[in-house]
Amino acid sequence: MAAANEPEVIRDKAAMRAWSRRRRAEGKAVALVPTMGFLHDGHLSLISAAAAASAGPVAVVVSIYVNPSQFAPTEDLATYPSDLAGDLRKLSATGAVTAVFCPLDLYFRGSAGRPTGASAGAVSCLEDAGGSGHESWIRVERLEKGLCGSSRPVFFRGVATVVAKLFNIVEPDIAVFGKKDYQQWRIICRMVRDLDFAIEIIGSEIVREADGLAMSSRNVHLSHEEREKALSISRSLVNARTAALNGNNHSQQIKHQIVQTLTEAGGQVDYVEIVDQESLVRVEKIDRPVVICVAAWFGKVRLIDNIEIQTAS
Numbered sequence: 001m002a003a004a005n006e007p008e009v010i011r012d013k014a015a016m017r018a019w020s021r022r023r024r025a026e027g028k029a030v031a032l033v034p035t036m037g038f039l040h041d042g043h044l045s046l047i048s049a050a051a052a053a054s055a056g057p058v059a060v061v062v063s064i065y066v067n068p069s070q071f072a073p074t075e076d077l078a079t080y081p082s083d084l085a086g087d088l089r090k091l092s093a094t095g096a097v098t099a100v101f102c103p104l105d106l107y108f109r110g111s112a113g114r115p116t117g118a119s120a121g122a123v124s125c126l127e128d129a130g131g132s133g134h135e136s137w138i139r140v141e142r143l144e145k146g147l148c149g150s151s152r153p154v155f156f157r158g159v160a161t162v163v164a165k166l167f168n169i170v171e172p173d174i175a176v177f178g179k180k181d182y183q184q185w186r187i188i189c190r191m192v193r194d195l196d197f198a199i200e201i202i203g204s205e206i207v208r209e210a211d212g213l214a215m216s217s218r219n220v221h222l223s224h225e226e227r228e229k230a231l232s233i234s235r236s237l238v239n240a241r242t243a244a245l246n247g248n249n250h251s252q253q254i255k256h257q258i259v260q261t262l263t264e265a266g267g268q269v270d271y272v273e274i275v276d277q278e279s280l281v282r283v284e285k286i287d288r289p290v291v292i293c294v295a296a297w298f299g300k301v302r303l304i305d306n307i308e309i310q311t312a313s
């Protein structure tokens with residue numbers, strides 16, 4: 001039993017679903033904030049958005065699960081930072097979180113091995129005698145291509161599938177996603193629309209450090225020097241927006257300027273794209289609401305960031 005203000009920690013899927021149903025029976029909306037843990041102020045702002053999302057009483061559930069299926073074998077699953085005890089302290093301190101869902105067994109790999117976090121000896125109905133594991137996936141076919149999907153081809157399949165699983169287990173009325181992961185947010189909105197999940201999706205604004213760096217769990221891996229260099233991302237995005245608002249609507253010119261700034265700062269650009277805010281289709285001219293999306297490496301850390309521009313000239 002959790003003390004007053006302390007969120008209840010739930011690990012079991014059936015227990016989570018039952019908990020949510022009880023909250024709804026009490027007349028509360030259930031608001032879910034899906035995370036992979038190692039929480040920072042950006043996550044805490046998602047929790048504030050969740051707590052404020054309904055006029056009536058809300059039960060806020062934060063899920064913490066480092067989802068193995070969204071990492072390619074070459075990516076940083078093994079070094080993804082985690083600190084569950086610290087996360088639980090931060091969540092308690094908000095006073096706004098009613099439950100923390102920390103599932104262990106969302107994916108099964110059958111005889112090929114268990115996913116990270118699965119408890120040894122657990123038995124799953126998803127594993128059959130032939131040893132096949134999880135084989136049902138959600139793909140948001142067009143939106144998952146391009147931007148981060150180009151260099152991370154399995155990423156959005158893993159994200160959409162685990163988020164759908166969390167939706168099925170937690171059965172939230174509301175779910176909150178950060179707009180730093182812009183493509184992810186749009187993909188989840190589309191999945192909810194296409195698959196008729198009765199869930200309101202809220203996109204929450206990017207939270208930045210005082211110097212402009214977008215908050216990210218991966219920032220902890222930046223050296224002091226890399227962090228200084230990485231400030232070129234937010235700086236170049238702000239300059240690009242100023243240029244666009246001052247009448248430069250040529251995407252190529254603006255992208256070129258950003259690439260140059262990042263490269264001069266010592267970054268290795270993965271992509272710089274200017275895309276329609278909803279369809280994420282590349283635009284040649286900035287003549288509608290667009291978002292400039294950037295991914296770049298500083299040292300061994302891949303950072304993403306973006307800025308929306310609401311110009312309609």
Ligand code: PAF
Binds near residue numbers: 035036065
């Ligand atoms: O944004 C994240 O932290 C993850 O991609 C999410 C949405 C929790 C799915 O694993």
